[in-house]
Amino acid sequence: MNIKEITGRFLSTSNRMLAREAYQRGITFEILPKKRFKMSYGKKSYIIRGGRISSAYNTRLAAKLTKYKNATGNLLRGMGYSAPENAIFSKNQADRAWKWAEDILPVVLKPNDGIMGKLVFVKIDTYNEFKACFEKIAEVRDEILIEKFIEGEEYRFTFVKNEIVAIAKRVPANVIGDGLHNIEELIAAKNEQRAQRKNPLHKKLDTGEESERVLKKQDFSFKDIPKKGEVVYLRNNSNVSTGGDAVDVTDDISPELKETVRKAILAIPGLRVCGVDVLINGDDYHILEINSHAMLTMHHFPWEGEEREVVSKVIDGMFPSTLKKE
Numbered sequence: 001m002n003i004k005e006i007t008g009r010f011l012s013t014s015n016r017m018l019a020r021e022a023y024q025r026g027i028t029f030e031i032l033p034k035k036r037f038k039m040s041y042g043k044k045s046y047i048i049r050g051g052r053i054s055s056a057y058n059t060r061l062a063a064k065l066t067k068y069k070n071a072t073g074n075l076l077r078g079m080g081y082s083a084p085e086n087a088i089f090s091k092n093q094a095d096r097a098w099k100w101a102e103d104i105l106p107v108v109l110k111p112n113d114g115i116m117g118k119l120v121f122v123k124i125d126t127y128n129e130f131k132a133c134f135e136k137i138a139e140v141r142d143e144i145l146i147e148k149f150i151e152g153e154e155y156r157f158t159f160v161k162n163e164i165v166a167i168a169k170r171v172p173a174n175v176i177g178d179g180l181h182n183i184e185e186l187i188a189a190k191n192e193q194r195a196q197r198k199n200p201l202h203k204k205l206d207t208g209e210e211s212e213r214v215l216k217k218q219d220f221s222f223k224d225i226p227k228k229g230e231v232v233y234l235r236n237n238s239n240v241s242t243g244g245d246a247v248d249v250t251d252d253i254s255p256e257l258k259e260t261v262r263k264a265i266l267a268i269p270g271l272r273v274c275g276v277d278v279l280i281n282g283d284d285y286h287i288l289e290i291n292s293h294a295m296l297t298m299h300h301f302p303w304e305g306e307e308r309e310v311v312s313k314v315i316d317g318m319f320p321s322t323l324k325k326e
Contacts, residue, residue, distance in 0.1 A: 163262065168247060205243045
């Protein structure tokens, strides 16, 4: 079965898996103009735009609200959930943004409508670095979100039709020292491991400008040799799309926190499938953002831990009258 033939367009890995699952259940596909397609079964049908199948399960209002991170944060804080303090600034307001940020340093800078960890700069605490990062975002985005940096470990909670179905701990791109090899060599070794494992989700680490910046803040260069067991980070953001590791922890998170996050999602009408980035530090949590078009593959292809069946649950929700695959 050729996914491109039945949908009329190229799809991401998550969406190919969703389309394959739907096709195997007898759901029909109709190719429409403007690279759209329609999925139908019985009285249920969805128009798929931008190749994003799971997004069609959400209402347009829910998708629009979660697209803008500041709006999501304001809503959650207003309802009593923990979310970092933030503000948005237009691309020509770098100095005004710095004045706002000075009182809550260090901060995070990112596009207000960004995805996949692109142009996310974490733990910024000097004016020169702040302005350089602000201008990088301003080159391609009109609005920059400035957010208070909060210590903790980041987790992705995936929600489908009223329940948390999987949780992954997202570890920023890193290497672990052995006391013998320099960071550049450790990166090459981990990339070789990536190639051998053939995990379709986890990308090779790079030695580009952002990695160099993050290393410098840790007083490292690519030629330095870290101590045995020392973890050296190449990114401050933990996105798998920028080289991070996804580790399944679905069974390790307390039922109380799962329920808190679940209720926070239910507070957004029409949101039926999403990924929620949650920062956890001891008993404290902060909801960083909600993604209405979430990467599902990190649960199917974790770097460590148990694989979780998420794709079939999304199709269950979209087309409840179809039979699950055996």
